[in-house]
Each structure stands twice: as C-alpha cells, then as structure tokens.
Amino acid sequence: MAYKHVLAAVDLSEESAQVLDKARAQADQAGAKLSVVSVVKPLTQVYGGIDVAPLAGSAVSFEEQAIEQAEKQLRELAARYGVAAEDAHAILGAPAHDIRELAGQLGVDLIVIGTHGRHGLGLLLGSTASAVLHGVERDVLAVRVHFDD
Numbered sequence: 001m002a003y004k005h006v007l008a009a010v011d012l013s014e015e016s017a018q019v020l021d022k023a024r025a026q027a028d029q030a031g032a033k034l035s036v037v038s039v040v041k042p043l044t045q046v047y048g049g050i051d052v053a054p055l056a057g058s059a060v061s062f063e064e065q066a067i068e069q070a071e072k073q074l075r076e077l078a079a080r081y082g083v084a085a086e087d088a089h090a091i092l093g094a095p096a097h098d099i100r101e102l103a104g105q106l107g108v109d110l111i112v113i114g115t116h117g118r119h120g121l122g123l124l125l126g127s128t129a130s131a132v133l134h135g136v137e138r139d140v141l142a143v144r145v146h147f148d149d
C-alpha cells in the first residue's frame with residue numbers, strides 16, 4: 001500500500017536538507033502529501049534541574065521568540081520543498097514524543113528522520129531517531145545524513 005501522508009522531522013540544522021530531500025522523494029514516489037515538523041525544547045528541558053522560575057519573564061519571552069524564529073525558518077525551508085505554510089509545524093515540546101504525537105494527530109503513515117554516525121557505530125541511529133522508534137505505530141524511514149568534515 002502506497003504512503004498517503006509523509007512527515008519529515010527536522011532540527012533546522014544543515015542536515016535538514018538531506019532529510020527533506022529523501023522525504024520529498026518518498027512523497028512524490030507514492031503521490032503522498034508531505035508535512036514537516038520542528039520541535040523547540042522548553043528551557044526547563046534544556047537546563048534540566050536548574051530553577052528557571054526566577055527568570056520566568058525573560059524565559060517565557062525567549063521561548064516565544066525561539067518558536068517564532070523556528071516557524072520562520074521552517075516555513076522558508078518547507079517552501080523550498082513545495083510544502084505549504086500550514087503543513088509546516090513548529091512546536092514547543094519534547095522532540096521524540098511530540099513528533100510521534102503530531103504524526104498520530106495528522107494520520108501520517110511514514111515519518112522521515114535523520115540519523116548519523118558522528119559518535120561511532122554504536123550510536124548510529126542518534127538519540128532522537130531511536131527515541132521516535134520507541135513504541136511508534138507507523139513506519140519510520142531513518143535517513144543516514146552525511147557531513148563535510
């Protein structure tokens with residue numbers, strides 16, 4: 001059965017183009033719709049146990065600005081791959097969990113995500129890719145991304 005809706009997960013780093021190239025090709029081959037997602041981590045997740053409450057005012061506005069900036073970059077990137085602004089989702093949350101959650105909400109049947117070997121063979125999948133695979137109820141295409149060192 002051909003895929004109907006493909007979701008590409010991108011962190012907006014340089015490897016995003018490689019993930020989107022593969023996702024676009026898969027969607028075109030199947031005649032499927034393509035959506036993209038990028039998840040911005042909340043400060044509490046980035047700084048672990050550090051109490052960010054005293055910084056609340058500036059922390060909130062920082063997160064809002066980060067989401068706005070991610071939205072802008074994601075829309076520009078999405079447009080280059082023929083993906084409409086309403087199908088480019090910039091969200092605040094935990095990357096692996098929220099990628100899986102959005103895939104369920106959108107009724108996606110294939111998630112495309114990057115993997116790399118920057119930390120050796122044992123960690124080939126990368127933390128986000130392996131976390132997305134955990135308990136996921138749809139197909140996942142892990143795209144091996146390459147870097148010019």
Ligand code: AMP
Nearest residue numbers: 009010011038039095113114126127128
């Ligand atoms: P990592 O394992 O975290 O280095 O990331 C590998 C891949 O996971 C990236 O190429 C993206 O496809 C995906 N990914 C990582 N972080 C995010 C994020 N914050 N939002 C969406 N996708 C992400």
